[in-house]
Amino acid sequence: MAVKSAKERRLAEHLRLIHDRLYGVYGDCTCPLEHADAFQLLVAVTLSAQCRDERVNQVTRILFSAAPDARSMAEMPVERIEEIVQPCGLHKAKSRNIKAAAEMIRSRFGGAVPRTMEELTSLPGIGRKSANVILGNVFGVPGFPVDTHVRRLMNRLGAVATQDPEKIEAVVNALVPPELWTNFSHLLITHGRRVCHAGRPECAKCVLNDLCPEKGIR
Numbered sequence: 374m375a376v377k378s379a380k381e382r383r384l385a386e387h388l389r390l391i392h393d394r395l396y397g398v399y400g401d402c403t404c405p406l407e408h409a410d411a412f413q414l415l416v417a418v419t420l421s422a423q424c425r426d427e428r429v430n431q432v433t434r435i436l437f438s439a440a441p442d443a444r445s446m447a448e449m450p451v452e453r454i455e456e457i458v459q460p461c462g463l464h465k466a467k468s469r470n471i472k473a474a475a476e477m478i479r480s481r482f483g484g485a486v487p488r489t490m491e492e493l494t495s496l497p498g499i500g501r502k503s504a505n506v507i508l509g510n511v512f513g514v515p516g517f518p519v520d521t522h523v524r525r526l527m528n529r530l531g532a533v534a535t536q537d538p539e540k541i542e543a544v545v546n547a548l549v550p551p552e553l554w555t556n557f558s559h560l561l562i563t564h565g566r567r568v569c570h571a572g573r574p575e576c577a578k579c580v581l582n583d584l585c586p587e588k589g590i591r
């Protein structure tokens with residue numbers, strides 16, 4: 374990793390401190406979406422858009438008991454998928470994407486979820502965030518998924534000044550060791566859910582308090 378300027382070195386150190394503080398609290402995190410393999414995580418990630426993980430897990434337990442893999446999902450009528458995933462919201466679009474992705478995995482990738490960013494993002498409904506979740510959590514390929522919590526915390530903490538997920542991902546890719554990327558994203562998401570809420574962050578009890586330029590302004 375080539376750190377070029379003094380500014381980048383300061384930012385790399387800032388990110389390292391943030392990581393280490395959060396790691397001290399939350400440690401090694403696991404993906405909260407229940408899955409047995411890459412295909413099931415792909416489906417769960419698709420369902421998780423604008424839906425809580427707990428609800429996704431309730432729904433996927435039913436869905437995977439009927440169609441646990443790409444082949445069986447490709448054969449399931451889309452109306453049946455819609456019926457099962459309805460509690461997750463946006464169920465028509467999500468069902469269409471799940472079925473189309475399953476069909477493509479079956480026809481183009483021999484039934485196995487592909488392992489590259491380019492191939493994953495060619496699947497319906499799969500963007501960089503979802504692809505990074507799959508790469509990092511199932512295939513052991515470092516990835517830094519940027520969701521709404523990561524975006525909010527990285528901005529509040531002064532690490533970036535952009536809402537563009539790809540630019541945020543690029544900063545971390547350039548300044549944080551790859552082996553930390555996946556868990557660093559989990560740490561930020563966990564802290565965003567538990568302490569640095571979107572509406573009322575609990576700055577007084579935050580372990581990043583002294584590192585955060587936004588401390589105390591809310």
Ligand code: SF4
Pocket residue numbers: 526529530568569570574575576577579580581582585586587588589
């Ligand atoms: S000090 Fe407040 S705004 Fe900053 S990361 Fe902590 S909870 Fe969020």
